Amino acid sequence: MHGYISLIGGIVFFLGCGLFLFFACERREDEERARQPQPQPALPAARFFTDTKVKAPEAIELDPATVMLVMSLLERHVRQERAAVENFLEVPSVAHLRTGASSPFVN
Amino acid sequence: MSTFPILEDMPLFKSLSSEQLAELMRSASQVHLPSGTPLFRLGDDADRLFVVRKGRVELSMPMQIGNKQMDAFLEELGPGDMLGWSALVEPHRYTVSASAHVDAELTAWNGADLRRLIATDPRLGVPLLQNLATLICRRFHGMQAMWLRELQRTISARIG
Numbered sequence: 666m667h668g669y670i671s672l673i674g675g676i677v678f679f680l681g682c683g684l685f686l687f688f689a690c691e692r693r694e695d696e697e698r699a700r701q702p703q704p705q706p707a708l709p710a711a712r713f714f715t716d717t718k719v720k721a722p723e724a725i726e727l728d729p730a731t732v733m734l735v736m737s738l739l740e741r742h743v744r745q746e747r748a749a750v751e752n753f754l755e756v757p758s759v760a761h762l763r764t765g766a767s768s769p770f771v772n
Numbered sequence: 773m774s775t776f777p778i779l780e781d782m783p784l785f786k787s788l789s790s791e792q793l794a795e796l797m798r799s800a801s802q803v804h805l806p807s808g809t810p811l812f813r814l815g816d817d818a819d820r821l822f823v824v825r826k827g828r829v830e831l832s833m834p835m836q837i838g839n840k841q842m843d844a845f846l847e848e849l850g851p852g853d854m855l856g857w858s859a860l861v862e863p864h865r866y867t868v869s870a871s872a873h874v875d876a877e878l879t880a881w882n883g884a885d886l887r888r889l890i891a892t893d894p895r896l897g898v899p900l901l902q903n904l905a906t907l908i909c910r911r912f913h914g915m916q917a918m919w920l921r922e923l924q925r926t927i928s929a930r931i932g
Contacts, residue, residue, distance in 0.1 A: 727838030
């Protein structure tokens with residue numbers, strides 16, 4: 666009788682030790698997995714002015730001379746605006762933001 | 773007597789020592805750009821940063837004029853001006869197009885080399901990035917002011 670109780674006690678003891686070791690190993694593996702860098706989801710490819718060649722559907726036909734005239738007026742306007750903005754950056758004032766341009770683009 | 777008088781006068785290299793300028797120049801290359809030649813196009817991979825030494829470089833963006841797509845003038849850069857800062861800033865794509873208005877000489881740095889140099893030498897990298905931030909801020913404020921002026925004109929035209 667005493668032998669049986671010792672045997673069962675021994676089995677329970679070794680089973681307990683086995684379970685303890687099993688869960689300790691599992692926990693260590695989980696910790697190691699958590700420490701490893703996780704793969705980041707791939708970022709989508711940069712969408713950056715991918716459609717620069719698209720034409721406006723209702724674009725009107727212009728002769729080259731008109732296009733060149735518009736381009737030259739546009740350049741003059743931008744240069745005047747740049748000059749005005751340089752003044753604003755040197756001496757920032759509300760007045761510099763309100764002075765009109767003399768370019769035909771805005772007159 | 774300074775070893776790099778031209779570079780020292782450039783806003784991008786402000787407060788860098790002669791030794792640091794020498795280190796930067798070791799990784800630089802010189803670019804000759806004949807008049808009318810494109811340097812880069814909007815949306816290209818930004819692999820180089822440039823400083824204009826001689827001549828003029830024109831920045832532009834595509835604009836629809838009627839049925840034509842044209843490069844609309846944005847800005848003209850001259851000696852001492854920097855362009856191509858997208859080489860240092862993600863996603864490393866040029867945000868405008870650039871071409872030589874007249875024959876131009878530029879100093880160029882490979883973006884990846886420059887980023888590596890900045891990362892490995894903070895005494896060079898920090899002032900360089902501070903100067904870069906100052907230049908970008910100035911351009912941003914300029915664009916902001918231009919936009920405000922256009923809005924102000926629209927308001928004046930509509931409600932006086």
